[in-house]
Amino acid sequence: MYRIKTLNKISSAGLDQLDKSRFQVGNDVENEDGILVRSAAMHDYVFPDALRAIARAGAGTNNIPIDRCSENGIVVFNTPGANANAVKELVIAALLIASRDILGGAEWVQEQAHTPNVDLATAVEKGKSAFVGPELYRKTLGVIGLGAIGALVCNIALDLGMDVYGYDPFLSVDAALRLDRHVHVVKNVDELYKVSDYITIHVPYTNDTKDFINAEAIAKMKGQVRVLNLARGGLVNDDDMIAALESGRVAKYVTDFPDDKIALVHNVIALPHLGASTPESEENCARMAADQLKDYLINGNIKNSVNLPNVHQDWSGISRVCLIHKNIPAMLTKITSILSEEGVNVENLTNKSKKDYAYTMVDLNGRIKDAVADELRSIPGMIRVRVLNH
Ligand SMILES: NC(=O)C1=CN([C@@H]2O[C@H](COP(=O)(O)OP(=O)(O)OC[C@H]3O[C@@H](n4cnc5c(N)ncnc54)[C@H](O)[C@@H]3O)[C@@H](O)[C@H]2O)C=CC1
Numbered sequence: 001m002y003r004i005k006t007l008n009k010i011s012s013a014g015l016d017q018l019d020k021s022r023f024q025v026g027n028d029v030e031n032e033d034g035i036l037v038r039s040a041a042m043h044d045y046v047f048p049d050a051l052r053a054i055a056r057a058g059a060g061t062n063n064i065p066i067d068r069c070s071e072n073g074i075v076v077f078n079t080p081g082a083n084a085n086a087v088k089e090l091v092i093a094a095l096l097i098a099s100r101d102i103l104g105g106a107e108w109v110q111e112q113a114h115t116p117n118v119d120l121a122t123a124v125e126k127g128k129s130a131f132v133g134p135e136l137y138r139k140t141l142g143v144i145g146l147g148a149i150g151a152l153v154c155n156i157a158l159d160l161g162m163d164v165y166g167y168d169p170f171l172s173v174d175a176a177l178r179l180d181r182h183v184h185v186v187k188n189v190d191e192l193y194k195v196s197d198y199i200t201i202h203v204p205y206t207n208d209t210k211d212f213i214n215a216e217a218i219a220k221m222k223g224q225v226r227v228l229n230l231a232r233g234g235l236v237n238d239d240d241m242i243a244a245l246e247s248g249r250v251a252k253y254v255t256d257f258p259d260d261k262i263a264l265v266h267n268v269i270a271l272p273h274l275g276a277s278t279p280e281s282e283e284n285c286a287r288m289a290a291d292q293l294k295d296y297l298i299n300g301n302i303k304n305s306v307n308l309p310n311v312h313q314d315w316s317g318i319s320r321v322c323l324i325h326k327n328i329p330a331m332l333t334k335i336t337s338i339l340s341e342e343g344v345n346v347e348n349l350t351n352k353s354k355k356d357y358a359y360t361m362v363d364l365n366g367r368i369k370d371a372v373a374d375e376l377r378s379i380p381g382m383i384r385v386r387v388l389n390h
Pocket residue numbers: 058059060061080081083084087144145146147148149150167168169170171172175202203204205208209230231232256273274275276277
């Protein structure tokens with residue numbers, strides 16, 4: 001029985017993938033083999049000995065201590081693209097509320113309706129000019145990060161009649177193919193800053209992208225620019241954004257990640273991390289995360305991991321050894337020589353690496369003794385050895 005701990009509310013569409021005869025799932029499970037998580041902060045999480053994998057039902061993994069996971073042989077998965085449509089749709093809403101004072105206008109109507117002796121129909125026609133705002137049509141949108149979300153945002157913005165500039169120095173071939181050819185892809189983000197009336201950021205939050213939008217970046221933008229951040233709070237420097245809003249350089253800032261500093265600032269529209277909060281995206285993410293976790297625990301296959309390579313191998317023996325190790329020379333020789341001394345035949349073998357780490361899967365025509373698994377564990381640079389039997 002595999003034990004799976006849930007650290008956030010995970011859609012039943014995902015949990016249903018984990019059948020009760022093989023998986024015990026709950027938020028109170030202890031010494032878990034796997035974790036299903038959304039945004040729960042895990043940096044101080046104490047890993048139990050059994051923990052082999054963490055599946056993030058979502059895109060961003062900045063809440064997970066990836067380096068510590070790699071050092072402990074814990075595979076971290078995410079669900080690329082599974083919630084991208086939900087975020088794209090909220091970006092459309094964000095563009096509109098950043099432009100037209102829809103929220104202010106609706107609030108004002110409520111106030112008028114609650115005021116005694118006000119003829120609402122008359123008051124509306126008299127008061128509406130306070131909520132005027134520009135159209136999106138023929139304005140320029142700058143999209144920073146052209147991955148799953150950024151590409152969808154670019155394409156829908158073209159449909160809205162906007163001129164679209166995109167920036168992504170690490171643009172993958174797949175992502176490039178998803179982009180409409182009318183998007184102007186620029187090599188330098190300054191080109192995008194110079195022309196954009198609206199800027200939206202869709203990059204992961206890392207040490208390299210922290211404070212991506214800061215005073216220096218804002219100084220290169222057009223005056224009265226509207227900035228949207230549905231990616232992570234730390235991508236925008238709060239103090240610099242507040243200064244820019246106060247000076248009027250930035251007309252509106254829509255953030256899905258409010259904190260005490262920014263939430264009440266004039267011309268900030270703060271949303272409660274709603275980007276992926278649709279039933280469709282919660283289901284997509286949960287299903288994908290649960291499937292990936294299950295396939296790893298049962299078969300050792302890895303798909304969509306952020307710290308280890310993708311490896312899929314069809315079963316061809318009666319026993320499978322899954323080894324996570326440092327990406328260093330001679331590991332394969334050492335592994336296969338221990339196995340051949342034991343007299344088992346290798347039916348199939350896959351070895352792939354990702355940066356400093358590698359994963360080897362070996363299918364054998366026989367079972368190995370615990371002592372042999374321990375010998376594999378003692379190879380310098382070996383991090384984790386798991387033996388699965390068919
Ligand atoms: N508000 C919400 O509920 C949600 C927020 N997010 C956030 O959005 C981020 C992006 O999500 P996806 O598009 O699904 O991820 P993705 O991995 O498909 O795309 C990210 C893109 O950013 C690019 N990138 C990385 N560093 C960059 C840099 N310095 N400059 C420009 N581009 C850079 C990458 O090359 C990649 O194409 C996530 O990491 C997460 O933080 C994602 C889903 C929901």
